[in-house]
Structures are given as C-alpha cells and as structure tokens.
Amino acid sequence: MLIASVCLTVSGCEGSQSSDGPEKGDALSGGNHSGGTAGYPFAAVGEKFWFAMPLSTNVSDQDIEITGAEILDVPRGIEVIGYGAYSLDDTQGIPLLVSEGYVHTPKFGKFKDYSDEGFTVKAKKVSDFLYMAHLRVTGSIQTNASKCRFEYRQGDVMYTQTLRCGLELRLKKK
Template identity: 45%
Template sequence: MGSEHARVGEVWYFALPVPRNTSTEPIEITEVSVEHVPAGLKTLGYGAYDLEDTEGLPLLAKKNGPHMPDFGKLKNHATKPVKVAAGTESDIFYLAEVRITAPPKDTARQCRFAYRQGGRSYTQTLDCEVELKVAEQLSPTRSR
C-alpha cells in the first residue's frame, strides 16, 4: 500500500497486520515495531485500537484527513498487553504513526510483534510494507 501524494512535514498512519493467533493457547502482545524505517520517515509512535471504534481497518491515512478517525480521542489499547484468544483474530489492530521529514528513500517494511504465551516470550516478524512518495511541488510563478 502507499500514496504518491505525500508532503514533507505530514504525519501518516498505517496499519500493521491484524494479529491472528493460530495456536491452541492464548497470547499477549507486548510490543510492536516496524523493523525497516527508511531515511525520510520518522516513527512517532504506535497505537492499538479497536476495529469497532474505527469502523474498520484504516490501512493508510493522513492525519486529520477526510473520513479519518481521531486517534487522540479513541482508547489506545497499547498501554497494556493485548490478549488474543486461541484460534482467533484480534479485534484490536496496531497502527504506526510516522512523520515525513524528507522524500523517503525506500519503503517502510517488516512488522515485528513481541508476545508472551505460556509464560515464555517470543517475537515474530511479518511482511508488511508502505510506500509514501512525496509529490512534486510546483514552485510559485512570478509575474513581472
């Protein structure tokens, strides 16, 4: 996923893969991160939100964009481990918040999840990728 209409200084949100527990034991997700963040993007933080509160999964959205949830007013479930029952998909999804500091040199990719299960800690890295291209800005014309 991506956008070709980003601008330097903008803040964007993108969803990490929705956690799915395929095992027979519950898990608790303790931390998430994007492993490869290219030059030109700065990670501002991560949040965890209920799919019902956002009326679906916002894959990629510009902060304060049209039809965008106001994440500042929603409950952020990332303040404690997110539990996912055995054999289910989570109702909670994770979101990365990034600021464009310069035209990005590459895509952001590789989403890492840290979790606990049965008293042991694990990590798993899943494929994910987002490309934010800075739109060419027209320079103002001068009149003589």
C-alpha cells in the same frame, strides 16, 4: 486522504531471536493484510500519516497476549512519532494508510490506546485490536518499509515474531 494500494500475495513470516531476549515465535499470521502494500505517492514534508500494521491472527492452540509492535525498517525520510493499539470497533475497520487531518481519518487521539496494557488474541482467532504506527514525513523517501515485529507472551514465555508489512510513501513530484 484515505489511500490504500493493496496487492494480495503469499508471504512468509520471519522471526528474530537473541540469546538473552525473547524466543522466536510462530503463533502469528498477518493474513492477506500482511501480503499487501499500502502506498501514497503524493506526500509532503511535514505531513503525518497513520499506518495499519498487520492485523494479528493467532494460529496457535493457546491464547497469546500482544505486548508491543514496531516497524523494523523505517525508511529514511519517515519519522515514527509513536505506536498505538486500538479496538477495531473504534476504528470501524482497518484504515490501511490515512493522512492525519483528513475528514474520514479515525480520531486516534480520542480512542483508548491498548498498547501499554497489551491485549489478548484467543487461540485460532483474529485480533479485535489493531496496531497503528503514527508517522511524519521528514524528507525524500526512496525505500519501503516491509517488516513489522510483534512481541507477545504465550503462557510464561515472551516471543517476538516478524511479519511482512508493506508501506510505500513518496513525496509528490513537483
């Protein structure tokens, strides 16, 4: 099923930094997509979903290369099967939250996955690629996911930046 419940609100960005890891970045914005929540209250144990992480917008004056992304606060009851980065041309837009097997769900397994090689987002431009999280429901889900971390390179420096990403899945009530 194609499900999306989006509320557009103003949201900020958070960064993370460690003394021996990437620098804290601020070149990305998730735009309106980062301010909403995609949800589905009728999930079943074993059901698989694809969740669209925020569409990267490079707000800086230099190109960046996105090299990875992940959900930081995956709720208990949800397992991450994997992540992929796909061309918006292939996905024909942004499938915010889609159930695997639904007739209108993009065929991610047939698309080129750019997550291993990374992709460039030009300065002051919105990305042509979208990170998707492939998820499986494993049990009761009581909390939401709300933080997605992106890794990117700008020049010779590696950065991480956390953007808000809203995911609300719940099991169907019996």
